[in-house]
Every structure is written in structure tokens, then in C-alpha cells.
Amino acid sequence: MIGLLARYILREYLKILGLVFGSLLTVSFFIDLLNKFQRFLKLQVPMGLIIEYSLLQLPTMIFFLMPITILLCTLLTLGSLSKHHEILAMKSCGVNLFSVIMIPLLAIPSGISLFLLSSNLSLIPYTVERTKELKASLIDHKPLKTVFRQDKLWLRQDPQTIMNIGLFDTGLGAMYDVSIYKLSKSFQLEQTIEAKEIRYNGKDWIILSGTQLTYYDNGMIDIAELQNQPIALDERPSDFQQFDLSEDAMKFSDLKRYVDHLQRKGYQTSRYSVELHRKLAAPLMSLVMGMVAIPLGLMGRQGIGIAKGIGLSLLIAFCYWIFYTLCISLGRGGFLTPFLGGWLAHLSFLGIGVGWLAILRQ
Numbered sequence: 001m002i003g004l005l006a007r008y009i010l011r012e013y014l015k016i017l018g019l020v021f022g023s024l025l026t027v028s029f030f031i032d033l034l035n036k037f038q039r040f041l042k043l044q045v046p047m048g049l050i051i052e053y054s055l056l057q058l059p060t061m062i063f064f065l066m067p068i069t070i071l072l073c074t075l076l077t078l079g080s081l082s083k084h085h086e087i088l089a090m091k092s093c094g095v096n097l098f099s100v101i102m103i104p105l106l107a108i109p110s111g112i113s114l115f116l117l118s119s120n121l122s123l124i125p126y127t128v129e130r131t132k133e134l135k136a137s138l139i140d141h142k143p144l145k146t147v148f149r150q151d152k153l154w155l156r157q158d159p160q161t162i163m164n165i166g167l168f169d170t171g172l173g174a175m176y177d178v179s180i181y182k183l184s185k186s187f188q189l190e191q192t193i194e195a196k197e198i199r200y201n202g203k204d205w206i207i208l209s210g211t212q213l214t215y216y217d218n219g220m221i222d223i224a225e226l227q228n229q230p231i232a233l234d235e236r237p238s239d240f241q242q243f244d245l246s247e248d249a250m251k252f253s254d255l256k257r258y259v260d261h262l263q264r265k266g267y268q269t270s271r272y273s274v275e276l277h278r279k280l281a282a283p284l285m286s287l288v289m290g291m292v293a294i295p296l297g298l299m300g301r302q303g304i305g306i307a308k309g310i311g312l313s314l315l316i317a318f319c320y321w322i323f324y325t326l327c328i329s330l331g332r333g334g335f336l337t338p339f340l341g342g343w344l345a346h347l348s349f350l351g352i353g354v355g356w357l358a359i360l361r362q
Contacts, residue, residue, distance in 0.1 A: 005100045009077070020069050025062065037050070060127065075296065078297025106287070106294075113287040172199070174197060174199045191212065195207045206228055209227060210229070255272065288320075291349075295353060324346075
């Protein structure tokens with residue numbers, strides 16, 4: 001009996017899930033495409049590239065749409081069951097309502113969360129990186145001069161000048177642990193600059209502290225200390241934004257190695273440590289939304305209508321996102337531990353859902 005009811009609820013849930021998710025994804029995809037299409041046409045971007053660029057954004061789009069989809073589908077499914085007095089009939093028959101409802105309505109969000117977690121660790125970083133490459137080199141027509149590999153940021157300033165940047169902070173406009181290699185036309189090393197920090201003052205780049213080594217053909221080396229020394233660089237802090245490290249642009253393993261590297265160097269790692277936890281925690285939004293929606297959908301005898309369900313979904317999603325963003329910001333600023341910065345919002349709303357369910361069962 002319970003198995004039959006669970007399969008029935010699961011079937012109704014999947015129907016609504018397919019309809020809601022398909023509608024949201026289709027609308028979001030075409031709105032995003034139309035917003036960019038005019039620009040694509042002005043730049044004379046080939047149609048094949050437009051399609052590739054749009055498809056590459058689908059994984060990220062699905063990632064952000066799924067939590068509100070789960071929230072809305074759960075509310076609408078329970079609202080439909082209440083409206084047709086099916087939940088009341090189950091109670092009258094002595095059915096364990098929470099077991100019958102929670103098993104199917106949490107099984108799907110759990111599976112989706114695991115899928116999103118796997119995608120967030122591998123597929124999404126690849127598509128985000130590829131999208132940035134297409135935008136920079138083919139759409140914005142900017143030369144792709146900067147490359148990130150594990151714990152190194154390399155920039156080719158010109159054919160004879162190469163930079164290795166240990167850490168770049170786009171917010172402060174500062175580079176740390178910088179090595180600059182200047183080569184002759186025959187590609188012999190002429191000069192190296194080792195700078196602890198290079199900062200942009202709004203007009204020029206300034207080496208705050210560093211050492212310059214000049215190499216001569218006779219084997220002599222000239223060493224000079226640099227303090228507040230201007231250096232000619234074509235780039236501005238905004239030019240590095242496309243290479244700014246984030247949870248979407250890096251694989252978990254690469255980001256973990258980068259954090260370990262920064263810690264060994266003695267740099268502040270709170271921002272990237274939060275990103276590590278965020279990469280693991282963010283996919284669980286779908287499961288948390290399902291847990292919050294179940295007790296809310298069980299309230300009232302007439303259930304939740306479509307209009308009310310949409311309104312409640314948007315309100316809950318808005319509150320969740322505000323609290324989530326606040327926790328991430330506090331974690332990056334060092335006011336919360338990296339773990340709490342990445343997990344507090346999810347654990348809080350999960351606790352609200354579990355507590356709410358416990359109250360309803362009494």
C-alpha cells in the first residue's frame with residue numbers, strides 16, 4: 001500500500017518537475033540568447049560559435065535553476081494532493097504520511113544534488129573556462145595572453161618579457177610574489193625582477209618592494225633593490241577579471257592545490273578556502289529546498305495554488321540567496337570560518353525544514 005502511494009506521488013512529482021524545469025530552462029536559455037544575439041551579429045560571430053557559446057552556458061544555467069525548480073515543484077505537488085483531498089484520505093486510512101511523502105519527494109532532490117555535485121567538480125569548470133576563452137579571443141577579440149596552471153599565473157607581456165604571478169587580487173589591484181623575466185632577441189636572459197608586491201595606484205603599476213638582477217655577457221650580475229618603483233605594464237586590474245579564480249572556473253583539485261600553495265607562501269587564503277567549501281555545499285541547495293518545501297506544502301487543507309506557490313518559491317529563494325551571499329562575504333572577509341562561510345546558509349535552512357517537520361508531526 002505504502003509503496004503504491006509512494007510511486008503515485010513520485011509519478012505526479014516527476015510530471016510537474018518536467019513541466020516546470022523544461023519551461024524555466026527554455027525561457028532562461030532563449031532570454032540569455034536574445035540578450036547576446038544582437039551583439040553577436042554586430043561582431044559577425046559565426047552561427048556555429050553562437051550555438052557553441054550558448055550550449056556551454058547550459059550546465060551553469062541548470063545548476064542555478066534547479067533549486068528553485070525543486071522548491072516550486074514540491075509546493076505544487078503537495079498543493080495538488082491537498083486540493084484533491086488525497087492527503088486527507090491518506091490520513092484517514094492511517095497511512096504514515098511523512099514516510100509516504102518524504103521518500104519520493106526527497107529521493108529526486110538527493111539524486112539531483114549528487115549529480116550537480118559531480119558536475120560542479122568537473123563539467124561546469126570546463127564549460128566556464130571554455131566560455132571565457134571564446135568570449136575573450138573570438139567575441140571580444142582580445143588576445144589570450146594569460147594562462148593559469150595549478151598555482152601559477154603566467155602573462156606574456158611582449159615577445160621578450162614574461163611574468164609569473166603568485167597571486168592576483170582584482171579587488172585591491174595588487175600582484176604578489178611576482179617574477180618578471182626579460183629576454184634578449186636571441187632569447188638569452190637579460191634581467192629578472194623578483195617583487196613581493198606590485199600594486200596599481202589608479203594610473204600606474206608600482207613595485208612596492210623587490211629585487212632587480214641584471215645579467216651581463218661577461219658573467220657579472222648587478223643587483224638592485226626596488227622600492228616604490230614604477231613599472232610599465234599594458235594591463236589594468238580589470239583585464240585580469242576573466243582569470244579571477246572562482247568556484248565555477250576551477251576544478252576542486254586545482255583549487256585545493258592553489259590554497260595549499262598560498263598557505264605555504266604565507267598569504268591570506270580565506271577567500272579561496274571559502275570557495276572550496278562553497279564548491280561542495282552549493283549543489284546541496286536542491287535538497288535543502290526540497291526539505292524546506294515539504295512542511296510548507298503540508299500546511300493548510302486546501303493546499304497551495306499555482307500563483308501562491310510561485311510567490312512563496314520566489315520569496316524563499318530570495319531570502320535563501322541573500323543569507324547565502326552574506327555568509328560567503330563574511331567568510332571571505334574572515335568574519336566567519338571558511339566552513340561556516342560555505343555551509344552556514346545550507347545548514348540553517350536545512351535545520352529550519354527539519355524542525356518544521358518535527359513540529360508538524362506532533
